[in-house]
Amino acid sequence: MSETKKTDEAAIPQQTPASEGSADREVLLRVEGLTKHFPIKKGILQRQVGAVKAVDGIDFEVRKGETLGVVGESGCGKSTMGRVITRLQDPTGGKITFEGQDITRLSTGQMRPLRRDIQMIFQDPYGSLNPRHTIGSIVSAPFRLQGVEPEGGVKKEVQRLLSLVGLSPEHYNRYPHEFSGGQRQRIGIARALALKPKLVVADEPVSALDVSIQAQVVNLMDDLQQELGLTYVIIAHDLSVVRHVSDRIAVMYLGKIVELADRTSLYEAPMHPYTKALMSAVPVPDPKRRGQKNERILLRGDVPSPIAPPSGCRFHTRCWKATEICRTTEPQLVELRPGQRVACHHPENFADQAPQDTVLLSAAKKASELVPDAALSDGPAEKEPVAEKAPAAEKKPVAEKEPVAGKAPATEDTASEEAPEAAGSEASTSEAAGSEDAPEATASEPAEAAATAEAVSEAADTAPAPEAAEAAAAAEPAEEKTGPGAKSTPKATGKTTGKPAAGSGAEESSDE
Amino acid sequence: MTELSKTGAAVGEPAAARRSEAFLEVRDLKVHFPTDDGLVKSVDGVSFSLEKGKTLAIVGESGSGKSVTSLAIMGLHRLGARGKNVRMSGEIWLDGKELVSASPDEVRKxxxxxxxxIFQDPLSAMHPYYKVGDQIVEAYRVHHDVSKKVARARAIEMLDRVGIPEPAKRVDGYPHEFSGGMRQRAMIAMALVNNPELLIADEPTTAxxxxxxxxxxxxIRDLQKEFGSAVIMIxxxxxxxxxxxxxxxxxxGGRCVERGPAGEVFEQPQHPYTWGLLGSMPRIDRETSERLIPVKGQPPSLINVPSGCAFHPRCPYADIPKGNVTRTVRPELEQVSTGHWSACHLPxxxxxxxxxxxxxPKL
Structure with a gap:
């Protein structure tokens, strides 16, 4: 007991208040390929007929002292993710590492000592407190369960915690119903902090509260992080709150992370179309901006069912940029810019990842009717500054991938992908225009055939075949050629200059 | 005014006051619920008016009386167990008719x-046992003497209008088969099936x-343009x-503390509570590393509403006005500029x- 207490104390000074530059900080929690499927059973035999793929392969890490925000629509799996990383539910697959220790398959008993380090704050302050227990017994429960005897006795410690979260120590003997929603949420926070956890996972901590109370709780969590050096994973659907509290943000869609970036990059230059649409939908409390509907991207329909998620990119059924490759190939979460990981073939604010694919799916054309022209034409305008960064940023993924695969095919793969991209970025920026130019505008068969052919040729590239080396060799000069071209040609006029360039780039890589 | 007439007793009384010119006018509306713990003054003297084609937003924390105000306009406050002994006074004029003194039958029409x-939670607002289409058909046939077939065609038309795909199929679906957004659309279709001139939306998008x-x-905006309805958005x-x-x-706390054109209320808010609301909101459109400015304390109890200005226990500026006015005198709404009213003792x-x-500067 005393031993564990020591480690507690020792742990606290380590977590010195967070300073900027979270990239250098130690990783506290690492999640790799995490999945959680809920089986659907039917019939007398209760045979499994399918599964709700609530979380379907996500990777991220949480660094010490930072706040990771997780956003997404309802049903995207963010709450399940929270429950799985705290091991309140067992993962179906993947790996969770906490402080270097693999906790994926630990039993309840083995998890118990770790419970003091990982705590959770729940959404519903009415449902998460036992109505028949006093506040004192609720907040002291962690001490009882873990067999910890805090200095000065349990009662004194509980009263200290109550005052820490802004409640009066006299509330010790009261019952939950005597408190308002905001106060109950504070009790939940006090309980979560009782054992000085290292990681606090908060699932919608403020969404059940009134605006004014919400601000009190947000500030409280902020203060506690500064004081105690806590690490937070905050799950919320309110993008304004998440922007306010988070250092880094993960955007989830149908059980996948589609974008993971630091706050500034994500909100100022979102790359995934879904992120962009999500943020444009948040109403801004400024009536002057009303009527500027041109910024808003309306998404068509609802989120598809997680039982049978769409093939390829899961967002392709609602995306206005979706092309054939989006339907067939699932985009990987790749670090396109330092600190910004995106899973998209046609990212916003960045060079296109699949420039050879320019024919929009018919669903995408429908979707783009709802996307204001300003947002579409924004593309080239926004890309101008990006173009300067592009060469530097492009190096990054290559460098990133090298140590992972370590072998030649991997680098060739990225190189050959990278090459046409530099040239082809314009082609996609003028996608709408491009599809008009194409004679088979309605995604008719020839166009689709061409698109699939390209997709196949790309698949061939990725395969570690000997030809790939040649392809890469050919592609590399292509990059050199088109690279400066991409810089010098103004993006707005990409319609004319971009197309031939993209064409040649695609040809070169596919010919070999 | 001080005499609170029991509902039901007020039936048939001729409205003494002048008729209203506005499409909807609420004058000094009070809705009080006597309980074992005391009198709950949910709405305590609220007045406003609204023209057709315009949208009024009622803002406030939970328990500020915004929902009760709208229920009173709809005449729904008398329903349920609590409705038996609700006390209501004031006037509600809708298109030249007074509703507080009207009989339940008249209001029902x-x-x-x-x-x-439109209610906040469409799952509990729709009957789970009946098909969505049948519920819309019922709403239509109550007010229109038409055959079921005609009403059904109308229901399909409305479902289509609110953007539900395959309305002819969906009309036979049950509420649980709809997603949250679709259900809300279906409820909007139900609300609009009779082309109402006043649409009250109680937190229609919160869930x-x-x-x-x-x-x-x-x-909602498109439909309002099309039908020219007045909208109250809570x-x-x-x-x-x-x-x-x-x-x-x-x-x-059951009273109106500020009222005005949206642009002015956001640019020149006059009441410290409005400032508090603006300061508590994290904004998506700016990068703030600064802290939020919450309103301290808790919303007031509606049984023991603080004396004087109900906001004074939470107001950081309560001590600025001379003497003890904030604690003793209830501030009245005063006009700040055209159409912009505020109830505050601050000079x-x-x-x-x-x-x-x-x-x-901190917002």
Whole structure:
């Protein structure tokens, strides 16, 4: 007991208040390929007929002292993710590492000592407190369960915690119903902090509260992080709150992370179309901006069912940029810019990842009717500054991938992908225009055939075949050629200059 | 005014006051519920008016009386167990008819036809046992003497109008088969099936995701343009207010503390509570590493509403006005500029100074 207490104390000074530059900080929690499927059973035999793929392969890490925000629509799996990383539910697959220790398959008993380090704050302050227990017994429960005897006795410690979260120590003997929603949420926070956890996972901590109370709780969590050096994973659907509290943000869609970036990059230059649409939908409390509907991207329909998620990119059924490759190939979460990981073939604010694919799916054309022209034409305008960064940023993924695969095919793969991209970025920026130019505008068969052919040729590239080396060799000069071209040609006029360039780039890589 | 007439007793009484010119006018509305613990003054003297084609947003925390106000307009406050002994006074004029003194039957004829309501939670507002289409058909046939077939065609037309795909198929679906956003659309279809002139939306998007919220707000706006209805939007989200409202009414402790055109209320808010609401909101459109400025303390009890200005225990500026006025005298609404009213004891120059120097720069 005393031993564990020591480690507690020792742990606290380590977590010195967070300073900027979270990239250098130690990783506290690492999640790799995490999945959680809920089986659907039917019939007398209760045979499994399918599964709700609530979380379907996500990777991220949480660094010490930072706040990771997780956003997404309802049903995207963010709450399940929270429950799985705290091991309140067992993962179906993947790996969770906490402080270097693999906790994926630990039993309840083995998890118990770790419970003091990982705590959770729940959404519903009415449902998460036992109505028949006093506040004192609720907040002291962690001490009882873990067999910890805090200095000065349990009662004194509980009263200290109550005052820490802004409640009066006299509330010790009261019952939950005597408190308002905001106060109950504070009790939940006090309980979560009782054992000085290292990681606090908060699932919608403020969404059940009134605006004014919400601000009190947000500030409280902020203060506690500064004081105690806590690490937070905050799950919320309110993008304004998440922007306010988070250092880094993960955007989830149908059980996948589609974008993971630091706050500034994500909100100022979102790359995934879904992120962009999500943020444009948040109403801004400024009536002057009303009527500027041109910024808003309306998404068509609802989120598809997680039982049978769409093939390829899961967002392709609602995306206005979706092309054939989006339907067939699932985009990987790749670090396109330092600190910004995106899973998209046609990212916003960045060079296109699949420039050879320019024919929009018919669903995408429908979707783009709802996307204001300003947002579409924004593309080239926004890309101008990006173009300067592009060469530097492009190096990054290559460098990133090298140590992972370590072998030649991997680098060739990225190189050959990278090459046409530099040239082809314009082609996609003028996608709408491009599809008009194409004679088979309605995604008719020839166009689709061409698109699939390209997709196949790309698949061939990725395969570690000997030809790939040649392809890469050919592609590399292509990059050199088109690279400066991409810089010098103004993006707005990409319609004319971009197309031939993209064409040649695609040809070169596919010919070999 | 002080004499609170029991509902039911008021039936048939001729309205003494002058008829109202506005499409909807609420004058000094009070809704009190006697309980074992005391009299709950849910709404305690609220007045406003609204023209056709305009949108009024009522903002406030939970328990500020915004929902009760709307229920009173709809005549729904008398329903349920509590309705037996509700006390209501004041006047509600809808298109030249007074509703507080009207009989329940008269109000029922108006409800659904001239005024309709969209509720926050469509799952509990729709009957789980009946098909969505049948519920819309019922709402239509109550007010229109038509065959089921005609009504069904109308239901399909409305479902189509609110953007439900395959309406002819969906009309035979049950509420649980619809997603949250679709259900909300179906409820809007139900509310609009009789082309009501007044539409009250009580937190219509609170339970929805932002992307769906944007769709629904757009839909309400389009339909309002098409039918020229007046809309009352009850919400706690100032973002939604800025998005959709022409006029804003801020409620606190059952009373109106500020009322005015949306632009002015956001640019020159006059009441410290309004400042508090603006300061508590994290904004998506700016990078703030600064802290939020919450309103300290808790919303007031509606049984023991604080004396004087109900906001004084939470107001950081309660000590500025001389003497003890904030604690003893209830501030009346005063006109600040055309159409912009505020109930605050702070002298105008202090208010201006505090807003421009202390509050606005931090927002």
């Amino acid at each position: 108006l409800r659904g036809r001239e005024m309709a309501m 929805l995701d932002v992307t769906v919220q944007a769709q629904i707000l757009d839909l 919400t706690h989200d100032l973002g939604v207010v800025a998005e959709i409202a022409d006029e804003v009414l801020v409620m606190y 105008t120059e202090d208010r201006q100074r505090i807003w421009t120097e202390e509050i606005a």
